[in-house]
Amino acid sequence: MRGRDMPIESVDDFVAFQRLREIPSIFNGTLARSYEIELLTERCSNDWITCQDFLIRRRGEASRNAA
Numbered sequence: 001m002r003g004r005d006m007p008i009e010s011v012d013d014f015v016a017f018q019r020l021r022e023i024p025s026i027f028n029g030t031l032a033r034s035y036e037i038e039l040l041t042e043r044c045s046n047d048w049i050t051c052q053d054f055l056i057r058r059r060g061e062a063s064r065n066a067a
Contacts, residue, residue, distance in 0.1 A: 003054045004044040014048045021054055034059055 003021070008014050023031045037056050044053040 001056055002040070002044075003051070003056070004042070004046075008046055008048045017049070020056055021051070023056070 003017070006013075006017060006020075008017055019026060021037065023035055023037050025032075035056055036059055037054050040053040040055060042053040044051050
């Protein structure tokens with residue numbers, strides 16, 4: 001799912017959105033074993049934030065075991 005496609009309708013949504021972009025480094029990389037994030041060249045803009053767009057996807061079983 002792309003960041004630009006994620007609805008942000010509350011402060012809780014905004015905080016979760018912000019944290020998604022930190023998946024590689026938060027919780028000692030635990031989430032990075034299950035999810036990967038790819039930073040895109042396009043921008044993401046909504047009423048709450050303007051930032052670099054990103055793509056987040058669930059890793060396959062082989063990737064999770066290797067991470």
